[in-house]
Amino acid sequence: MTSTNYDLSSYDAVELEFYFYPNSMENGEDFWVRYNIGSGWQTVATYASGSSFQNGSFYVATVTLDNGSVNLSNNARFRFQCDASANQDQVYIDAVTLTGITNGGTLAQAHTTPLQTIRQLSAPAPAPSSLSALESDLAIAPNPTSGLLTVQASDPMQRISVITTAGQQIRLLNNLQENMHQLDLSDLPAGMYFLRIETAEETYTEKVIVR
Numbered sequence: 001m002t003s004t005n006y007d008l009s010s011y012d013a014v015e016l017e018f019y020f021y022p023n024s025m026e027n028g029e030d031f032w033v034r035y036n037i038g039s040g041w042q043t044v045a046t047y048a049s050g051s052s053f054q055n056g057s058f059y060v061a062t063v064t065l066d067n068g069s070v071n072l073s074n075n076a077r078f079r080f081q082c083d084a085s086a087n088q089d090q091v092y093i094d095a096v097t098l099t100g101i102t103n104g105g106t107l108a109q110a111h112t113t114p115l116q117t118i119r120q121l122s123a124p125a126p127a128p129s130s131l132s133a134l135e136s137d138l139a140i141a142p143n144p145t146s147g148l149l150t151v152q153a154s155d156p157m158q159r160i161s162v163i164t165t166a167g168q169q170i171r172l173l174n175n176l177q178e179n180m181h182q183l184d185l186s187d188l189p190a191g192m193y194f195l196r197i198e199t200a201e202e203t204y205t206e207k208v209i210v211r
Contacts, residue, residue: 001079001080001093002077002078002079003077003078003079004077005075005076005077006076006077006078006098007074007075007076008072008073008074008076008100009072009073009074010100010102011072011100011101011102012066012067012072012101012102012103013064013065013066013067013072013100013101014064014065014066014072014098014099014100014101015062015063015064015098015099015101016033016062016063016064016065016078016096016097016098016099017060017061017062017095017096017097017099018060018061018080018093018094018095018096018097019058019059019060019061019093019094019095020047020053020058020059020060020061020091020092020093020094021057021058021059021091021092021094021144021192021209022049022053022054022055022056022057022059022090022091022092023055023056023088023089023090023091023092023190023191023209023211024055024086024088024089024090024190025049025053025055025084025089025090025091026049026084026085026089027049027050028048028049028050029048029049029083029084029085029089030046030047030048030049030052030083031046031047031080031081031082031083031084031091032045032046032047032079032080032081032083033045033046033063033078033079033080034078034079034080034081035065035070035076035077035078035079036076036077036078036079037070037071037073037075037076037077038073038075041079042070044063044065044069044070045061045063047061056144056211066101078098080093088190090191092192092209094207137153137154137155137202137204138151138152138153138154138197138204138206139151139152139153140152140195140206140208143207143208143209144208144209144210144211145185145208145209145210145211146186146210146211147184147185147186148182148183148184148185148186149182149183149184149185149208150180150181150182151180151181151182151183151195151197152179152180153179153180153197153199153204154179155179155199155200155201155202156176156177156178156179156199156200157176157177157178157179157181157197157198157199158174158175158176158177158198158199158200159172159173159174159175159176159196159197159198160172160173160176160181160183160195160196160197160198161173161195161196161198162183162185162188162193162194162195163193163194163195163196164193164194165191165192165193165194170188171183183195185208185210188210189210190210190211191209191210192207192208192209192210193207193208193209193210194206194207194208195207195208
């Protein structure tokens with residue numbers, strides 16, 4: 001995945017934060033964050049299965065670049081590139097945020113090489129017993145799932161749609177009129193999907209990982 005051009009010339013440093021979920025990546029297979037100012041791609045961060053991450057967990061990673069390590073130019077681009085052995089070896093990338101830092105003295109520490117950090121997010125919440133305990137209008141668990149998915153809402157759900165990342169609706173449940181419903185997703189190929197849950201008051205769209 002490749003970004004459009006950014007003008008980074010006015011910044012002393014930039015911070016690239018992103019969330020990712022790896023699926024079926026064998027040990028040693030990796031993916032890269034790459035950077036280009038028009039003269040070719042250079043790898044600024046590498047994340048490898050077995051050492052940087054494990055399959056089936058959510059992670060958030062941060063890469064910090066400053067003018068001591070790269071040229072922050074007016075035609076900069078970023079790329080996420082997966083190096084794996086088969087099409088089903090996948091890394092899902094989401095919530096990418098690029099932040100410019102205008103005063104080098106505000107950095108936590110000076111560095112002349114790209115600085116990268118990674119942390120694993122907490123495990124998905126267990127299946128909900130009550131929404132009041134979760135303090136939420138909507139709860140979906142377990143996520144990721146390999147079979148049954150429990151959807152619970154504070155208001156009666158009227159309709160649930162399952163939609164692919166390409167925007168194709170592959171399942172539609174109408175006239176439910178219930179606060180809790182179990183979806184069987186075991187027949188779907190592994191990957192990311194969207195659930196659209198409609199009540200009389202709200203429409204929710206949530207990401208679901210099938211593994």
